[in-house]
Amino acid sequence: MNLMKDRFLLIIFACVVLAAPLIFAPTGAAYPDLLQRFAIYGIFAIGFNILFGLTGYLSFGHAAFLGVGSYSAVWMFKLLSMNIVPALLLSIVVAGVFSLLIGYVSLRRSGIYFSILTLALAQMSYNLAYSVLTPLTNGETGLQLRLDDARVLDAAGDAGSLPSTNFFGLEMKEVFWNPTVFGYDLQFNWGYYVCAILLIASFWISIRIFRSPFGLMLRAVKTNQTRLNYTGISSRPYTLAAFVISGMFAGLAGGLLASMDPLAGAERMQWTVGGEVVLMVVLGGMGTLIGPILGAVFIKYFENIFSKINDGVLHGWFAIMPEWLDNAMVVIISPFVGKGWHLTLGALFMLVVIFLPGGLVDGAKRIGRVITGANRRAAKVGIE
Amino acid sequence: MDAILLQILNGIDKGSAYALIALGLTLIFGTLGVVNFAHGALFMIGAFVAVTMGKVLEISKITLDPVKTDFLGNPAKIKTPYVTEWFGNFGFWMIEWSVLVSVIVAIPVMILIGIIMERGLIKHFYNRPHADQILVTFGLAIVLQEIIKAVYGANPIPQSAPDLLKGSVDFGMMIGMAENSVIYPLWRLVYFCFSVLIIGGVFAFLRFTTFGMVVRAGMADRETVGLLGINIDKRFTIMFGVAAAVAGLAGVMYTPINPPNYHMGMDFLVLSFVVVVVGGMGSLPGAVAAGFLLGILESFASMPEAKEYIITALEWVYLDFDFILTFIKGLDQIVIYLVAVLVLLVRPRGLMGKAGMMEE
Numbered sequence: 001m002n003l004m005k006d007r008f009l010l011i012i013f014a015c016v017v018l019a020a021p022l023i024f025a026p027t028g029a030a031y032p033d034l035l036q037r038f039a040i041y042g043i044f045a046i047g048f049n050i051l052f053g054l055t056g057y058l059s060f061g062h063a064a065f066l067g068v069g070s071y072s073a074v075w076m077f078k079l080l081s082m083n084i085v086p087a088l089l090l091s092i093v094v095a096g097v098f099s100l101l102i103g104y105v106s107l108r109r110s111g112i113y114f115s116i117l118t119l120a121l122a123q124m125s126y127n128l129a130y131s132v133l134t135p136l137t138n139g140e141t142g143l144q145l146r147l148d149d150a151r152v153l154d155a156a157g158d159a160g161s162l163p164s165t166n167f168f169g170l171e172m173k174e175v176f177w178n179p180t181v182f183g184y185d186l187q188f189n190w191g192y193y194v195c196a197i198l199l200i201a202s203f204w205i206s207i208r209i210f211r212s213p214f215g216l217m218l219r220a221v222k223t224n225q226t227r228l229n230y231t232g233i234s235s236r237p238y239t240l241a242a243f244v245i246s247g248m249f250a251g252l253a254g255g256l257l258a259s260m261d262p263l264a265g266a267e268r269m270q271w272t273v274g275g276e277v278v279l280m281v282v283l284g285g286m287g288t289l290i291g292p293i294l295g296a297v298f299i300k301y302f303e304n305i306f307s308k309i310n311d312g313v314l315h316g317w318f319a320i321m322p323e324w325l326d327n328a329m330v331v332i333i334s335p336f337v338g339k340g341w342h343l344t345l346g347a348l349f350m351l352v353v354i355f356l357p358g359g360l361v362d363g364a365k366r367i368g369r370v371i372t373g374a375n376r377r378a379a380k381v382g383i384e
Numbered sequence: 385m386d387a388i389l390l391q392i393l394n395g396i397d398k399g400s401a402y403a404l405i406a407l408g409l410t411l412i413f414g415t416l417g418v419v420n421f422a423h424g425a426l427f428m429i430g431a432f433v434a435v436t437m438g439k440v441l442e443i444s445k446i447t448l449d450p451v452k453t454d455f456l457g458n459p460a461k462i463k464t465p466y467v468t469e470w471f472g473n474f475g476f477w478m479i480e481w482s483v484l485v486s487v488i489v490a491i492p493v494m495i496l497i498g499i500i501m502e503r504g505l506i507k508h509f510y511n512r513p514h515a516d517q518i519l520v521t522f523g524l525a526i527v528l529q530e531i532i533k534a535v536y537g538a539n540p541i542p543q544s545a546p547d548l549l550k551g552s553v554d555f556g557m558m559i560g561m562a563e564n565s566v567i568y569p570l571w572r573l574v575y576f577c578f579s580v581l582i583i584g585g586v587f588a589f590l591r592f593t594t595f596g597m598v599v600r601a602g603m604a605d606r607e608t609v610g611l612l613g614i615n616i617d618k619r620f621t622i623m624f625g626v627a628a629a630v631a632g633l634a635g636v637m638y639t640p641i642n643p644p645n646y647h648m649g650m651d652f653l654v655l656s657f658v659v660v661v662v663g664g665m666g667s668l669p670g671a672v673a674a675g676f677l678l679g680i681l682e683s684f685a686s687m688p689e690a691k692e693y694i695i696t697a698l699e700w701v702y703l704d705f706d707f708i709l710t711f712i713k714g715l716d717q718i719v720i721y722l723v724a725v726l727v728l729l730v731r732p733r734g735l736m737g738k739a740g741m742m743e744e
Contacts, residue, residue: 132714346526
């Protein structure tokens, strides 16, 4: 029964993800760049949820793995080939090894210590990438492709312009189908579909982990670690495994970011990025399957919308009001939009933590319960 | 010798800031059991209290000069700050010493902010998991930081120290060394003395007053103190205000050293956490000692001679690979974190912490 439900959920999820260029068209978010970001941060959040949602270990340092993934992918583009497959593989492996190191150190402590340690180690990685390891990361400028890179596997025929990333010849930037449906200009892009397939795969892995004995063990760590230890089980191998898995997801996301746009900079490792993925998971609903993806889409979508609003747009909205009210509304709202998006994000985040600790999924569940009363199944779709 | 002394001095001003912030963090943590991710934001708000006071004191009445004209032929404008008009010479003194005025203003403001924070937000999180406490204070830190950014802009705003305390002092000569051997900015010395004063004040307050005794008792066993009929919650709230004031004052006095910007709080917060962990969670002397130690260590790591010593040592044991040498060159950027990792691996409870503190 559970298995059937999971399959149903996966199929629905796959359909939505694959049809996203069509579904998001009315919201104005259906251009490849934003859709790719939805999927990539969705993968990042899914991975983070495996650690935070299941074990309750709150890491502020996952941006480091994202950055490491990006750097290794760009190095692969520089040295080996513009094909994204070796780049993604390397970014997963490097991020995995890196998270094994960091996890080994920081998982020696739990609770608050763990959060602080991951935060400190991430900040250290940022400093390393920003200045210390400049030969490897190109420091402040960031790592970029150059015409005279080796690219051993690629035929040396593309002199003159930088080659673009591809998946066995399918170029990531290319829009392969550009129909007009209901007056909307739809763009189907190879890059998005690579991200989408990987997102679906990640989602499937996440379902498998949630349902496995391993996932059950991780939940036991969250519920009562002391008790688990008293039954003679060492919890550290399990938490370390969860940490490495989530680090590999972050590495994959970083590699994908670099595959879509082949450059990597230290700002990707800043701990605010690590904070953002925490926001995504908490906002969507930690410990739920679909929550992290919802959170990622929600944050990236509204980031996109809000940063476009400026005072002119606001005046347009309130044009029907008397002028003094119009001006007052603009003064009140303008710090929250445009460049002030982070203020909205912070405030929203506080509100969610205070009033809705279960996140959007929990909120939907509650609303569903209020509306339908008896019919709870509809609201429970997507919740473990 | 003087090079070593200079590095110690270079380290203590940052060390003082770390120590003050870590002291506040530990106070809040020891009393209320909450890890306050918004503590860096309080440090930053303190700095911006100084910025605001500087601006407020310079609000001027504009009068037209009867004699002079500017290049367009209009009468030139004369700015007279209101405070000088009201208080005369004392007003000029206030503008000159605006940092000191800000210190006096910042104490009640920061205590108030702290109490509002505790009563309005953190109070509701005592029975929630630690993750929730971290998350909500983290959100609060973002909000405070972004509000400051919206009001004051993203660029650093330079503040100046009073003329009397500007410039450098020949510290070497003061302690009987050769002339010009150790030249040190005067304000940093003031900052160090100020922080020692504050730290001493907090310790004396906890040690020698009845209020402090009750607070210490509450830190040891909150329930029993409550059962004795003492309103411990109220005292802990005030301690939160005190911790906020300590962070705020650290921020006010830091403004002449480093122009405040909206993300200075976050920059210091991460390091202060490391300081708290190294010092031992919940230990006040540990936090202070680790703050100064790590500040000085950071300064030593940036010393070219120290790097050369390490490189020579590595050559001795045939470990002078290029890769390791790159790390050594940037040692000052990462040394604090390395020490934190080392401390946690070797002595997980920190320098002076109790074992098993906050392990859940």
